[in-house]
Amino acid sequence: MLERVAQVQPDGCALWWRDTALDSGEPVQLTYAQLLARSHAVASQLQTTHGIAQGDRVSWLGLNHPAQIILLFALARLGATLVPLNHRLSPAEWRAVMADCTPALLVHDNHLAPASIALARSSGVPSLAADALASERPAPLPGQPQPDNAWHTPALLVYTSGTTGLPKAAVHTQGNLLSNMAIAAQSQAMGASDTVLTVLPLFHVGGLCIQTLPALSVGATVLLHARFDAGATLAAIENERPTLTLQVPATLKALYEHPRWPAADLSSLRAVWAGSSVLPTAALSGFHDRGIPVCNVYGSTETGPFSVALPPDHAKSHAGTCGWPGGGVEVKLCDASGTTVSQGEVGEICIRAPNVAERYWPDLPAVDPEGFFHSGDLALQAGDGSFTVVGRSKDMIISGGENIYPAEIESALLAHPLVSECAVIAQADPRWGEVAVAVVVLAAGNTAGEGWAAPLQSHLQERLARYKQPRRWLAVEALPKTALGKVQKGALKALLATDPPAV
Template sequence: MSLEPASTLGALLAQRAAAHPRHTALQWDGADARWQRLDYATLAERAHALARALPVERGLRVAWLGFNHPAQIALLFALALRGAVLVPLNHRLSPAEWAAILDDCAPLCLVHDEAFAEPARALAATEGLRAIAVDTLDTTPVEPLPDQGRPGDAALIVYTSGTTGNPKGAVHTQAHLLANLAIAAPAQGLSERDTVLTALPLFHVGGLCIQTLPALSVGARVLLHRRFDPGAVLDTIARERPTLTLQVPATLQALVQHPHWGAVDLSCLRAIWAGSSLLPAELLRACHARGVPVCNVYGSTETGPFSIALGPEHAQEFAGSCGWPAPGVEVKLVDPQGEPVARGRVGEICVRGPNVVALYWPDVDAVDTEGFFHSGDLARQEPQGHYVVVGRSKDMIISGGENIYPAEIEQLLAEHPWVAECAVVGQPDERWGEVCVAVVVLREGAPDDWVSGVEAALHGRLARYKWPRQWRRVDALPRTALGKLVKPAIRAWLVSQR
């Protein structure tokens, strides 16, 4: 059903409740029966009930700490109705890291689920906040409240992962979120006939904004898992027959390696979308062999995140690419001086669009004077116009005057049957300035002389100056909640091993 574009999140929810009142919006695998299945009319009722239950005013913040829960989505809409702001906390952070975020954004209260009741109460007591258990919130239907939201109101503050420094709160306005929905939904071909499986955390824009909110914006059904479990995801695919799901390399690997992977009928999935700049070739082959294209979305906390996308029509031909700029999004690659680079040359990805945030909380510029967000990611644009990410600018290694991009080496190493996962980082060297060090997690059964075997696979595929000069074997690599490598931690560990 085609509707006039909504100017606020409250108006969007009202549209969907009117158009699809008894169509299932959210189907949840949690234990609280009140939230296990919400149709669009009930989701709207819950949003208005929460808006009345919480004493918020325009601009005030409310923090959320918990696993994925329909109440988190209802709370986003509820606060938007008041012109207020949701601040989801990464539940994998430490109490000190939670406290730093709360100190930064000063929320009115902290809403939490049962799993995080104890740390939430302790955190609230320390920070002088009110802790509110989600199961105590009054969800009794109320007379719908007038929509006080405005397009320019902040609606969501998402803190960056902090892999290169202190986290910063990216301020997404209602207009930013709506623009991202308008970009992401048609790019994925979403409609009310779709069923989307969400198992990635909603505290991140990937789990919330790539598929979940876009699906709700068109009246689709969302199957919401409290947290990712590969067996539960495969069981849901077999039972509920979703048409789309979003994964990241770490979760996709867990699915492919699960004993039931080969037995589950995947024909219901028209695509698996991946929120990652780099996808291991092995995982792509495993999915494509099952007849499911793996599409890719490039973006960041600050860019919606739907910025560059590789759709199903190009998924196999351009496997490993991020694709082309999404409609309405501008992308340019620049050198360290900020000048555009020629096609085929490596440059930093800069993104401008209606879904790109302008500020970090409270009023720090997130974009340059022309409105471009500088991502810190390095990529090159291929002749056909698509983009291939080669790494982070801070990860680039300069050895003997040559630029080396770790992602190129990591992709080759990851294809080796003995390598489960790997990271390549630079370490100081008196002769070369820097040299490449490969930190590797090996698969069971790898021989003791694994280094020579892995090096042999690089012959003829990688220039010798790019080869790792040192190799380190570890049991696991440090990663963020969404599976991104935390390379500063790897470098620090290497220093400690000297």
């Protein structure tokens, strides 16, 4: 794929990288010809100097860096696999991942050099600095897997965030990645004239696979920041004029609340894409009011993750939904027995597509015998075919015999200006079996004084059936989250056991 793009536009800018972790970081630019040459040279170095062969794994620990992308292409050339480590994890968690996937080498950037060297030493794995990777000097090209085998050859191991247990690594083959690039590029109408701003971490499939790799597959330019910074992101939109960017609820909120927001020139953006089932209402309206559609992407680590997408022309009319399946993606909603539910009924999202990982490392099935991945997310499908996520199957609350879906309540609460963040969880109740408890982070400038929840209760009374409304409320300073920003509802339930809601 990279060779094809480099042949068509060798001098086109592939990567424009700024180390936003350093105030004085100078940008680095790579053309497609240079990216191809670097990946070939690194493949040769890995093979001849470090003995990396087909089937081996190489870990990466660092902030966003061109070296990680070069490594992915270089290892694919060898039939080897990249394992990006979440740099937000603890050393103990890194060691557990290293013990699980047994990499032959750990490559790191300068920011995380001390931690990486210590990790490599404790794991018994050699380490290599990104600066020591081969330059684009000519090098003999190593052998590579035959095309038929390459399609099924693992290229990327991505560990899940572990919200419900120990992390597992989804095994993405070269075929999975190429299929995801095609689905994502088509859904976002990407072309060589696009410039994509990547600020989310590449250790996750969201940052790597929703826009970054799809952009490279069509010859677009990727503006890569080492990490997210709201001011740097707004400055890049004004000065480098990207046409697309990917955000998550927390970064959308940070952009909208930044002092630079009101005056920032965002006119180059034809769309902002966001990976989430529930988006913050204020930030969503802030972008829409300026003529920039915010488009949702639904997926998971195992599904590519580009599965269901809300396109720009429906961003306003279908706000709150996840949209429609991408090209070649099959989605069905199933009950607990695996039977497809009737129209209008809630069911678990099950996905079958060429970008879905079929197994977890080393050889655990990730899909059912028919090839469907069972997401654990519950959704409704409207008559027009669009999907709306209503919660996780394990998060569903059964109160007095009625099913309550937390995402529906959370979405309604986020529409109130008093609410910055929220989560709805179940708490045991002797009368109802379970009741809904709303855990709320109040917007800046508000305190949880007497009667603080009253306006929120009134707000929900106008929008939700009585049985769906929270019976108890708790105000907190922050929600516990995983390293990928997912709310840890298990930790909230533990909090309720020691600190019951005062309202």
